[in-house]
Amino acid sequence: MPISSINPATGETLATYCELSAAALEQAVARASDAFREYREVPMAERARRMLRVADILEAERAEFGRMMTLEMGKPIAAARDEAVKCARACRYYAENAERMLEPEDVATDAKRSYVVYQPVGVVLAVMPWNFPFWQVFRFAAPALMAGNVALLKHASNVPQCALAIEQIFRRAGFEDGVFTSLLVGAEAVGRLLEDARVVAATLTGSEGAGRSVASIAGKNLKKTVLELGGSDPFIVMPSADLDTAILTAVKARTINSGQSCIAAKRFIIHEGIAGDFERGFVAGMAKLTVGDPLLESTAVGPLATPRILAELDEQVLKSVEAGARVLVGGARLEGAGNFYQPTVLTDIPRNSPAFAEELFGPVASLFRVASAAEAIALANDTSFGLASSVWTNDANERDRFIEEIQAGQVFINAMVASDPRLPFGGVKRSGYGRELAAFGLREFVNVKTVWIGS
Numbered sequence: 042m043p044i045s046s047i048n049p050a051t052g053e054t055l056a057t058y059c060e061l062s063a064a065a066l067e068q069a070v071a072r073a074s075d076a077f078r079e080y081r082e083v084p085m086a087e088r089a090r091r092m093l094r095v096a097d098i099l100e101a102e103r104a105e106f107g108r109m110m111t112l113e114m115g116k117p118i119a120a121a122r123d124e125a126v127k128c129a130r131a132c133r134y135y136a137e138n139a140e141r142m143l144e145p146e147d148v149a150t151d152a153k154r155s156y157v158v159y160q161p162v163g164v165v166l167a168v169m170p171w172n173f174p175f176w177q178v179f180r181f182a183a184p185a186l187m188a189g190n191v192a193l194l195k196h197a198s199n200v201p202q203c204a205l206a207i208e209q210i211f212r213r214a215g216f217e218d219g220v221f222t223s224l225l226v227g228a229e230a231v232g233r234l235l236e237d238a239r240v241v242a243a244t245l246t247g248s249e250g251a252g253r254s255v256a257s258i259a260g261k262n263l264k265k266t267v268l269e270l271g272g273s274d275p276f277i278v279m280p281s282a283d284l285d286t287a288i289l290t291a292v293k294a295r296t297i298n299s300g301q302s303c304i305a306a307k308r309f310i311i312h313e314g315i316a317g318d319f320e321r322g323f324v325a326g327m328a329k330l331t332v333g334d335p336l337l338e339s340t341a342v343g344p345l346a347t348p349r350i351l352a353e354l355d356e357q358v359l360k361s362v363e364a365g366a367r368v369l370v371g372g373a374r375l376e377g378a379g380n381f382y383q384p385t386v387l388t389d390i391p392r393n394s395p396a397f398a399e400e401l402f403g404p405v406a407s408l409f410r411v412a413s414a415a416e417a418i419a420l421a422n423d424t425s426f427g428l429a430s431s432v433w434t435n436d437a438n439e440r441d442r443f444i445e446e447i448q449a450g451q452v453f454i455n456a457m458v459a460s461d462p463r464l465p466f467g468g469v470k471r472s473g474y475g476r477e478l479a480a481f482g483l484r485e486f487v488n489v490k491t492v493w494i495g496s
């Protein structure tokens with residue numbers, strides 16, 4: 042089946058690629074496996090030198106890479122350029138810190154000497170989504186390669202140009218053939234790759250369905266996985282918060298990447314004492330956003346990445362309204378070319394509706410009112426997801442209670458949720474398991490080897 046790059050703002054096909062044949066896929070896996078034997082011997086300083094070169098390329102060519110991302114998946118252009126720069130930051134972070142994070146650690150025991158060493162594991166498969174087509178890949182690849190592993194990337198089928206560009210960046214920075222390989226294959230090839238003895242572990246960022254499939258095949262083959270899945274993050278605002286800042290941030294947090302982010306705020310849980318003011322400001326902010334051509338610097342919300350995502354979001358909103366939800370602004374797709382959806386706010390959301398229970402992957406906010414911190418926490422936790430959360434309060438006791446009781450991999454107080462190379466990133470419950478970034482991410486794909494020297 043061909044793999045196509047289609048501009049989501051216009052519907053125009055930009056490029057079409059043939060899927061890798063079975064023979065070409067076999068060659069790619071063999072090349073990666075061979076490359077690992079040599080690459081694991083490359084000294085840390087040399088790996089770091091190359092990773093810094095990757096960062097230089099990303100920064101120097103951020104305009105070109107940004108345009109590629111925008112044309113291929115519709116992200117507003119300024120955010121696309123920023124994404125390339127953020128990838129450079131992660132590469133620099135691991136180039137500068139990986140050696141220290143992977144240094145052998147002495148442990149005092151009854152042995153003459155005992156210590157722990159971290160060794161690379163081999164070929165790691167990364168199954169990645171289109172929504173941050175560079176960032177999702179680099180935040181896996183920078184630590185994986187610094188640890189001495191080699192990577193096979195199965196990127197989302199709608200971003201083949203980004204996938205090929207990323208492989209080229211690593212090659213140009215001096216990483217040998219086979220150290221980082223983009224495989225132009227569909228999702229059905231993933232099972233075969235996971236069953237291949239030369240592939241030792243996998244990481245997936247994507248939907249729950251894809252996560253289940255990868256985890257079960259990897260499980261049958263006793264291979265480690267890291268899963269970064271969906272989220273329906275709460276954004277809680279309490280009476281002591283700075284309301285103007287909370288409202289401005291709420292609009293941004295819901296519509297980042299045109300609403301297609303796992304850590305976008307999706308459920309706005311507002312204390313009834315300030316709910317009226319919050320609702321007015323938030324609805325006005327959502328209504329004011331410029332929706333349109335993502336290549337224009339002035340655009341805040343671009344198209345959704347594919348017609349399927351648009352159709353799914355449209356259906357979720359329609360079903361929620363049928364179930365009794367009320368539309369405060371938006372609530373429909375935009376007529377004409379491209380996968381555009383109006384920034385939308387829903388309220389009076391019944392439990393049995395998609396807006397209550399499912400992840401809405403687009404610019405649609407669900408607004409809830411609560412009477413207390415306890416009710417806010419109960420509603421925040423009343424979801425199958427547990428990725429991140431944002432809480433707005435200036436009451437120290439209340440803050441500590443939210444930090445303690447919210448079931449999520451991340452709690453941000455008086456700030457919008459964002460990933461940062463220096464801090465671990467990941468979820469609990471059905472948002473997945475394992476961590477990316479920081480030392481935690483680096484150590485997901487290493488053999489933590491215990492050494493005991495008796496005499």
Ligand code: NAP
Pocket residue numbers: 168169170171172173195196197198199226227228229231232246247248249250251252254255268269270271272302303400402428468472473
């Ligand atoms: P998706 O369909 O799961 O696609 C993600 C990747 O998985 C793509 O490469 C896709 O390949 C592949 N894939 C799909 N089905 C598969 C299967 N059965 N077995 C193996 N691989 C499979 O995800 P999406 O709906 O496009 O992306 C949005 C989802 O990703 C949302 O739920 C979002 O919250 C989540 N996400 C999570 C994070 C996080 O860090 N937690 C970050 C970003 C996004 P094809 O493209 O070829 O189908």
